[in-house]
Amino acid sequence: MADPPGLQVENGAEDSRVPRKALRRSEGELILLWTLPATAIVWVSAFFLFPGFMPPMSPTMSADQVAAFYRDPAHLPQIRYSMIVFNWFGASLIPILTLIVMQIRRMAHRTPIFSYAMLGCVAGAPTLFLVANVCWLLAAFRPERSPELTQLLNDFAWITFTILVPFLIGQSVILALAIYFDDQPRPIFNRWVAHFNLLVAASLVPAAFVGISLSGPLAWDGVLSFWLKNVAIGVWVVVMGVVLGQAVYRERAEIQRRGEELDSA
Amino acid sequence: MSTVLTPPESAATPPAGPPSGRWHRRVAWHLRHNPKRELWLAWWTLVVFYNLFFPMFFVVAQVQPPPQPSWDLATQVHWFHERHLGIPIGFGIIFAIAGMTAVNNALIAYSMRRMSTSRAFGYAYLLIYSLSAIPGLLLLCIALIVGTLRPERDPKVIGWLYDFAFLSFDGTMGVFLIGSLIWMVAILIDKNRVFPKWFGYLNLCNALTEVVVAPCWIFQRGVLAWNGQIAWWLDMVVFGVYQVTFVVMLFQMIRREDFGTGPLPDLPRKNT
Numbered sequence: 046m047a048d049p050p051g052l053q054v055e056n057g058a059e060d061s062r063v064p065r066k067a068l069r070r071s072e073g074e075l076i077l078l079w080t081l082p083a084t085a086i087v088w089v090s091a092f093f094l095f096p097g098f099m100p101p102m103s104p105t106m107s108a109d110q111v112a113a114f115y116r117d118p119a120h121l122p123q124i125r126y127s128m129i130v131f132n133w134f135g136a137s138l139i140p141i142l143t144l145i146v147m148q149i150r151r152m153a154h155r156t157p158i159f160s161y162a163m164l165g166c167v168a169g170a171p172t173l174f175l176v177a178n179v180c181w182l183l184a185a186f187r188p189e190r191s192p193e194l195t196q197l198l199n200d201f202a203w204i205t206f207t208i209l210v211p212f213l214i215g216q217s218v219i220l221a222l223a224i225y226f227d228d229q230p231r232p233i234f235n236r237w238v239a240h241f242n243l244l245v246a247a248s249l250v251p252a253a254f255v256g257i258s259l260s261g262p263l264a265w266d267g268v269l270s271f272w273l274k275n276v277a278i279g280v281w282v283v284v285m286g287v288v289l290g291q292a293v294y295r296e297r298a299e300i301q302r303r304g305e306e307l308d309s310a
Numbered sequence: 311m312s313t314v315l316t317p318p319e320s321a322a323t324p325p326a327g328p329p330s331g332r333w334h335r336r337v338a339w340h341l342r343h344n345p346k347r348e349l350w351l352a353w354w355t356l357v358v359f360y361n362l363f364f365p366m367f368f369v370v371a372q373v374q375p376p377p378q379p380s381w382d383l384a385t386q387v388h389w390f391h392e393r394h395l396g397i398p399i400g401f402g403i404i405f406a407i408a409g410m411t412a413v414n415n416a417l418i419a420y421s422m423r424r425m426s427t428s429r430a431f432g433y434a435y436l437l438i439y440s441l442s443a444i445p446g447l448l449l450l451c452i453a454l455i456v457g458t459l460r461p462e463r464d465p466k467v468i469g470w471l472y473d474f475a476f477l478s479f480d481g482t483m484g485v486f487l488i489g490s491l492i493w494m495v496a497i498l499i500d501k502n503r504v505f506p507k508w509f510g511y512l513n514l515c516n517a518l519t520e521v522v523v524a525p526c527w528i529f530q531r532g533v534l535a536w537n538g539q540i541a542w543w544l545d546m547v548v549f550g551v552y553q554v555t556f557v558v559m560l561f562q563m564i565r566r567e568d569f570g571t572g573p574l575p576d577l578p579r580k581n582t
Contacts, residue, residue, distance in 0.1 A: 104459075155569060157423065158348045158416050161432075165412035165440040172444050176452075193464045200456050208405050208452060211443075215409015226348060253405035256398030256455035 071297060074147070077140040078293055081286045084137045087130060095127035096120045097181075101266035104203065104259040111199050112192035115184050124185040128178050135174050138282070141289065142167040145220065148234070148292050152227035159223035166219065169212025177206035203265045207255040210274065214253075217246035217281070238288050248277035349564045352417040356557060359410040362403065371400030373454060375546075376476050376537040379530045383465040386472045394458045401451040408443060415439040418493065418556075421563055424574070425500035435492045442485035450478040480526045480536040487520035502573045505559050516552040519545040 092098055102114065114120060142163070149160045180202035184195050224232065224239035251262070251269035262269040328339045341347055367374045377389050390397075415436050422432035457471040490513045497510035525534035526541045533539040566574045 154348060155345060156348045156420060158352050158413070158420055161416035161419050161436055162352075162412045165415050165436055166409060168440065169409075169412075169443065173448065176444075176449070193467055196460075197456070197463070197467050200459055201452070204456050204459070205452050208448075208455070211405050211408035211448065212412065213409075214406065215412050218409065219413065222351065250406050254398060254402035256401065256459060257395070259459070 071293075071300065074144060074293055075297075077144055078286075078290055080137060081141050081282070084134060084141075085282060085286075087134045087137075091127045091130040091134070094123055094130070095181075096123045101271045102199070102203070103266055104200075104264050108192035108196040111196045112188065112190075115188040115195055115199075121185060121188065124181065128182045128185070132175065132178050132182070135178060136168075136171040139167050139171060141286070142216065144289055144293065145216075145285070148289065148296075149220070149223045151296065152223055152233050153229040154223070154226055159219055159226070162219045163216055163223070166212040166216040169215070170209050173205055173209035177202045177209070180205065204255060207252050207265045207270050207274070210249040210252050213278065214246045214249050217242040217249075221246070233292055234288055238285075241284060242281075245277050245281045248273050345569075346564055346567060349417070349420070349567060352413050352420075353557075353560055353564055355410050355413040356417060356560065359407060359414060360553065360557070362407055366400040366404050369400075370403070371397045371454075373397065373400075373475075376480070376542060377472075378537055379473070379476065379526075379535050383469045386469050387461070387465050390454075390457045390468060390472070391461050393454075394461065397454050397458045401455055404451060405448070408448065411443055411447075412440065417560060421504055421560060422493070422496045424502060424563070424567070425496055425504050426502045427496045427500055431492055431496040435489055435496075438485050438489045438492070442482065442489065445478055446482040446485060447479075450475040453478065476536050477527065480523055480541060483520040483523060487517050490514070490517040490520075504563055504574055509555065509559055512552055512555055515548055519548045 096119075097114070102111075106114070115124065146160050146163045146167070149163055150157065152159070180198045184190075184198035184202065188195065220234075221239040221242040224234045224236065224242075227233055252271075252274040254263050255265050255270045257263050258267075261267055265271060328336050328343075330336075340350065344350060372393055377386075381389070418439075419432035419436040422435060423429055425431070453471045453475040457468055457475070494510045494513035494517065497505045497513065498507060523541045523545055526536040526538075529535045529538070531538075534541050536542065563574070566576070568575055
């Protein structure tokens with residue numbers, strides 16, 4: 046791991062090279078950061094295009110009803126196109142999470158444990174989401190398939206989509222702990238970001254219990270498993286997008302300032 | 311990393327000792343002042359995770375030890391029916407806590423970072439074990455949850471979920487095989503004495519369990535089937551020994567940690 050730019054300055058051996066080297070390291074981060082609004086727009090559009098989300102399909106639908114949903118000529122293109130878009134952009138949060146890893150590495154920690162743990166989480170939820178995505182696309186590929194099998198694919202998709210929370214919970218808690226342990230006069234993220242991440246993690250926990258019931262708040266169309274979970278993810282994306290953007294821009298300003306200081310020295 | 315900011319001497323000497331008194335005050339002190347708090351937090355996460363993981367599989371969900379692959383469909387359906395609450399509750403807790411595995415893997419990756427070996431070992435281990443959670447744990451739990459969801463489902467479909475779950479569990483081999491071998495090689499060539507060499511060979515034993523389990527993809531009954539004496543019982547014993555050992559090994563590593571880059575000192579400088 047390369048040392049963060051601030052530390053390279055303190056090492057001091059090659060001061061004259063520091064600013065350029067440091068700038069090169071963060072080059073392109075703004076491009077990654079500004080993919081987030083585009084991702085958010087694409088996700089929201091695909092979310093509303095998929096006919097099974099608004100309102101969420103009921104788990105109490107019979108196999109014939111589920112088959113009819115996929116056989117409906119109005120639904121079929123919407124299911125396919127929305128899920129193809131989700132397949133394209135389902136993993137596009139990974140660069141943003143990697144930017145958060147970069148910010149964790151700037152924190153005043155003694156070990157890289159938190160950034161390692163965060164790296165271990167980033168691909169988890171997108172991978173499970175793609176499993177769900179493939180099941181939805183498979184169900185729509187041959188809607189004439191026996192209703193029992195279409196219902197199996199639909200169940201598999203919905204359960205996987207709802208229960209993909211482990212690494213989302215993990216990354217929120219890890220980020221919160223990393224912030225709590227960031228003992229420096231000007232921490233990378235404010236304390237409230239840590240509290241907020243714990244709150245989001247708690248909001249995602251009920252979705253893990255989606256298998257308990259086909260109706261009620263824990264069912265995959267329920268208040269907790271669908272609405273609370275997805276709203277929490279949406280709010281997390283917006284809030285973390287803003288605070289991450291602030292941290293990234295602040296870091297760039299610091300690099301620039303240090304560079305100017307070294308030039309004038 | 312920030313290690314550069316803090317000289318190793320101050321790392322080993324916290325500002326003052328932990329307060330005597332009630333346990334929660336001592337824990338609070340360690341969380342604020344213990345220089346090894348990141349490592350201890352990761353280690354405790356590992357301990358808490360495995361103390362929840364095994365009871366969930368064996369007691370709440372009751373999916374381990376595994377049922378027989380040779381059962382007829384009616385028995386398989388009955389097996390799911392008996393667990394229609396245990397599986398979604400037990401696995402709900404597994405899904406709520408599975409993110410802790412990232413911290414476990416990070417701690418093990420850190421052990422390789424502390425070695426004299428290339429950091430590639432730690433990164434490779436971290437990535438391969440992060441990947442392993444999907445086919446080796448989460449996907450099979452989803453298959454079993456879907457299996458309990460609708461008892462009236464066609465038994466043939468339930469039978470497919472049954473095979474999927476247990477073969478995915480036993481039959482996900484390569485990630486654990488290669489992951490254990492990476493740790494083994496790192497331990498054996500390490501000059502910083504982070505772990506004893508015999509522990510490197512114990513990693514080889516764990517890797518070999520992933521070899522002998524392969525016939526579970528072929529045999530439906532006997533010692534090599536997914537619930538057999540070799541493919542399940544022998545492997546579980548080796549894994550159990552391996553697991554307890556690496557928890558102790560990581561504990562010793564953290565006690566010996568001096569945040570330097572050379573060999574780990576032999577004796578702990580301070581009890582934690």
